[in-house]
Amino acid sequence: MSVPAATSPAPSRAQAAWALVRESLRGExxxxxxxxxxxxxxxxxxxxxxxxxxxxxxxxxxxxxxxxxxxxxxxxxxxxxxxxxxxxxxxxxxxxxxxxxxxxxxxxxxxxxxxxxxxxxxxxxxxxxxxxxxxxxxxxxxxxxxxxxxxxxxxxxxxxxxxxxxxxxxxxxxxxxxxxxxRLRASLRTAATALLDGFLDFVRDGTRGALPRKAMEQAHLRFVRQSMALEDLRASVVFEDPEARVRSRRMRLLNQRFMASSTRFQSLHHLINRLLRERQDDAVAQALIQLYAPLGQALAQRAAGQFEGMTRHLDRVLEQLPARGAALRASLPSERWEDFDSGASLLQRFIEELRDLCHTAAAMQQPGIGGKLARADERVSFRYAxxxxxxxxxxxxxxxxxxxxxxxxxxxxxxxxxxxxxxxxxxxxxxxxxxxxxxxxxxxxxxxxxxxxxxxxxxxxxxxxxxxxxxxxxxxxxxxxxxxxxxxxxxxxxxxxxxxxxxxxxxxxxxxxxxxxxxxxxxxxxxxxxxxxxxxxxxxIPSVIGTRWQRQRLQRELRRQVTLAAKAPLEGLAPRFESVSRDLFLQVINHTEPNSDESRLLLAWALSVHETGRTLIELRHDSVDAALPPTLEAHIDAAAAAIARLYEAPSPAEHARALSHLDAALALTGGDGAVPSTLQPVRQHLHLLRSALRDADSVLAMTDSDLPSPPGALDHAAR
Structure with missing residues (x-):
């Protein structure tokens, strides 16, 4: 004989009312x-x-x-x-x-x-x-x-x-x-870990192939907001925690290295995307994707919030990179070596910066200030616009x-x-x-x-x-x-x-x-x-903050950061450029309607400014180290000045003038394997700048506030 299952009695009105009160007070x-x-x-x-x-x-x-x-x-x-x-x-x-x-x-x-x-x-x-x-x-x-x-x-x-x-x-x-x-320090620690985890996961996913422009733009927006919020938290947490005051420079260095790494990653993927747009099965693009595949494999082994072992994995990737690069380069026709060398150089610099970033994050997880820092003497600076x-x-x-x-x-x-x-x-x-x-x-x-x-x-x-x-x-x-x-x-x-x-x-x-x-x-x-x-x-007397007039002026100021990269004194210029340009971008995007034409165009400009400005700064650094001949130095200075004018006031004439100076400088550095070793970094930067200017999908080829938009420009910007 089966026994009927026991049924729980229906809740009374009082119990139902109390349950409703508890639910409404949850989290209060x-x-x-x-x-x-x-x-x-x-x-x-x-x-x-x-x-x-x-x-x-x-x-x-x-x-x-x-x-x-x-x-x-x-x-x-x-x-x-x-x-x-x-x-x-x-x-x-x-x-x-x-x-x-x-x-x-x-x-x-x-x-x-x-x-x-x-x-x-x-x-x-x-x-x-x-x-x-x-x-x-x-x-x-x-x-x-x-x-x-x-x-x-x-x-x-x-x-x-x-x-x-x-x-x-x-x-x-x-x-x-x-x-x-x-405690605010818990929020700071959580924000820093979330920022780095999100970035490393994004890099891991990006090593599987080309990233659509829209994905890169949205990731850039997310990372900019997180990095600026991290600096705001750091500036406040020093008041509540003596240890946080001692570690404040390290936290700012962590943020600075993150910004440098994210800009380098953008440049690398923009180069690959440009190659794939010219030809879907481009041999150089495929070789570069194979070259950084071990980076994705190393990142796939990482547990969330763990950075200590990541530096060792990245060191091994760096050790294997020259041999893998040489084998892949040999499989390409000689006329494509320059494209490959530029991408391989970008990848090596990116992995080095990523290793330093993970090393800093691991040191931050150590108690006190006992964790040893790589390149601890690096200048730390963060400036607002x-x-x-x-x-x-x-x-x-x-x-x-x-x-x-x-x-x-x-x-x-x-x-x-x-x-x-x-x-x-x-x-x-x-x-x-x-x-x-x-x-x-x-x-x-x-x-x-x-x-x-x-x-x-x-x-x-x-x-x-x-x-x-x-x-x-x-x-x-x-x-x-x-x-x-x-x-x-x-x-x-x-x-x-x-x-x-x-x-x-x-x-x-x-x-x-x-x-x-x-x-x-x-x-x-x-x-x-x-x-x-x-x-x-x-x-x-209305406020100008958030108005269209202010957004247009700040966007022009954002483009003017390329002039800063081309002409300002080099001492401390890189961190100043990274922080100011991000702050300008965030000030504009916060007052721009999401997913609007204006927002999409601004994202495209921000990516272009970051890539070009950072390349110009490194070109100037390597030019100083290489002790250039006067003629080559004059053409590089003229190219940098022309690029700065192009970003301040985009026009076909300035675009052609900048390309002309870049071509002249490249001709003076040699070619077809005859480039002196001291000039190779300089030539690679010049090649990247020329590639960016000749990109038909670049924002420079799309629109400017002073020029009429070509048909389909904003559709390209959204890709």
Whole structure:
């Protein structure tokens, strides 16, 4: 007799509801832990400030909101630059008032100029370095404006401001570094491993044959974004970890070697692709594919995240490369040897750079700095690109807004006008570097309005019933909890920041809390109006960041990097070229519609600039080492100058002129096996440049912003 299978009872309504709650709260633990740490820092800073008898405990509490971040390293980085900016701004405020005591007009002129220059400085720097410029700008306004007619109070205001801000910074950094810290170094390690694993896997797949142009372009975009993000993380992690500070140069060297390797890989595959486009079964292309097959086999044996054994595999590949190259070269007709030699030379350099990259990655995995580095004396440099026009517009906007609002305030005699002006100065500087400042300013304005409404309810109905600091915490906690939680949702960060500040600033928490509703409304309205005026400032003088005008100028600047490669001093030029050109490319592509014609054309230009620029730099290095005859040196210099002009202003005439100089230089180096050994590297670089210029699928043969696009050009760019 069969026994019926037992069936589990259907879940009750309560169980189903609890399951729904658990599902909705999944992953919310880290968000609420962040909320807890922020509010703990806020109330701890406020309590210490009141115990010390500071004039404005709310300033220390507000500082926590300004530097809050989930990762402790980011909090430490923001705190460092905020402290630096506050100190510089305080000194500047004291100096300005001392130079122009009770002289409002000259003081406002100098203040506006300072604010404008600080806003421009914020746009020139990245990471949280720009934050230091923002702070030094509006700290002057916060300290000096209230003392414009009473300069004797200035020093006390400056000391109080610095003390309150430093207290907020010390408390927030201590809490985030001690209470369940989220270390940035783990994110840095994960990002570096993911970058290298992705690149090595891409190289492994690429050794199986030709890569389509579109695959190379998309990989280039991905690797550029990852390498720039890695540098941003490195710049912040040094604040939280002493070991990371010691290893900072190694991490930058790792990134630099990755950029060099990725550019070399592009050049190698562009050469093979050009050969295969001319003839599908081209013998040289097939020989080169066979030549680097052992590289793919070596990479296929690698386990993810493991780099120690990879260097030994690559050393063996390098040892076998000359013999394999000689055998494959002998199977080709003599007139094709030059194409093969150029590709073989590229491959050898690429494997050497890949070995150094893996060696650096393996050394980074060793504890401390014990891991030995290959070519440890290599110069390390990383530079960003600056859009001077965007900086000029930002300086002008901040200057005009500060001066105009200051003059209006002096004429009106508005008691809370200093607060509104300081708010406008702060937000016009903070929002200057954001791609859509008007949108973020609108979010902050809404947040200020909602926060002021919350503060009014708290001050009018809740705070009069409170007695003691613990009751103050209990009464204000519900009003601050929701805004802080919203900050865990990136699209709502502007709204969250506005609500946090709009709630806490008008309360003016202190040793003797005021329940004067009229004074409260005056302060709250001043801050809301300040946010609205900041929004209007970006409507009247729009930001140029992300506009078509800026994208076109940055694209021209990207092409101009070839001129840098052709003419700039060679010392440190290679890492400078690699980092600046990538930063320019990323600035443009981030504001370009994905998969659009403009995006595809930009990707094609970026690949071409990287390949040509790097080849020019190496040509110049090898020319110096080879001690060229004067005639050959003159033709090489003329060819480099012609190529630079071609990239700056593409035209058929410049294209023909560049090819003519390359042909003349190649003729002077000899041919048909009669090339002196000292001139072989130079000839190979010249051959690669000529091959790139004669490529019918190259972006130089497609389009330029100053020339009409030939039919089908953008279709070619997408391949």
């Amino acid at each position: 633990g880290s968000a609420w832990l962040f909320v807890f740490k922020v509010l703990l820092s806020v109330y701890l800073a406020g309590m210490i400030a009141m115990r010390l008898g500071l004039a404005s405990p709310s300033t220390a509490m507000i500082t926590v909101f300004v530097v809050m971040h989930r990762q402790s390293g980011m909090v430490l980085a923001k705190a460092f630059y905020r402290a630096l900016g506050t100190g510089v701004g305080s000194i500047a405020a004291v100096t300005m008032v001392a130079l122009f005591p009770q002289q409002p007009l000259p003081f406002l002129l100098v203040l506006s100029l300072w604010v404008g220059l600080c806003a421009g400085g914020a746009l020139m720097f990245r990471n949280f370095r720009s934050y230091g410029f923002v702070l030094s700008g509006y700290t002057v306004a916060i300290i000096a404006l209230p003392a414009i007619n009473t300069p004797t109070l200035l020093f006390d205001l400056a000391v109080a401001r610095v003390t309150e801000v430093m207290l907020g910074l010390l408390v927030s950094t201590a809490v985030f570094d001690v209470v369940f810290p989220v 600056t859009d001077r026009a965007a900086v000029a517009v930002t300086v002008l906007r901040s200057f005009l807004v500060s001066l105009g609002l200051g003059l209006a305030w002096l004429q009106s005699g508005w008691v809370s006008g200093a607060g509104a002006m300081a708010n406008v100065i702060a937000f016009t500087a903070i929002l200057a570097a954001i791609p859509n400042p008007a949108v973020t300013a609108a979010q902050i304005t809404k947040g200020f309005a909602l926060g002021a409404l919350q503060a009014f309810v708290c001050v009018a109905l809740v705070m009069p019933q409170l007695n003691g600091y613990l009751m103050l915490v209990a009464g204000t906690l519900p009003f601050l909890m929701v805004p802080v939680y919203l900050s865990t949702r990136p699209p709502l960060f502007g709204l969250s920041l506005g609500m946090c500040l709009g709630t806490l600033v008008p309360m003016s928490l202190g040793l003797s809390p005021s329940f004067d509703i009229a004074s409260f409304l005056n302060n709250a309205v001043a801050f809301v109006i300040g946010a609205i005026l900041a929004l209007l400032a970006f409507q009247l």
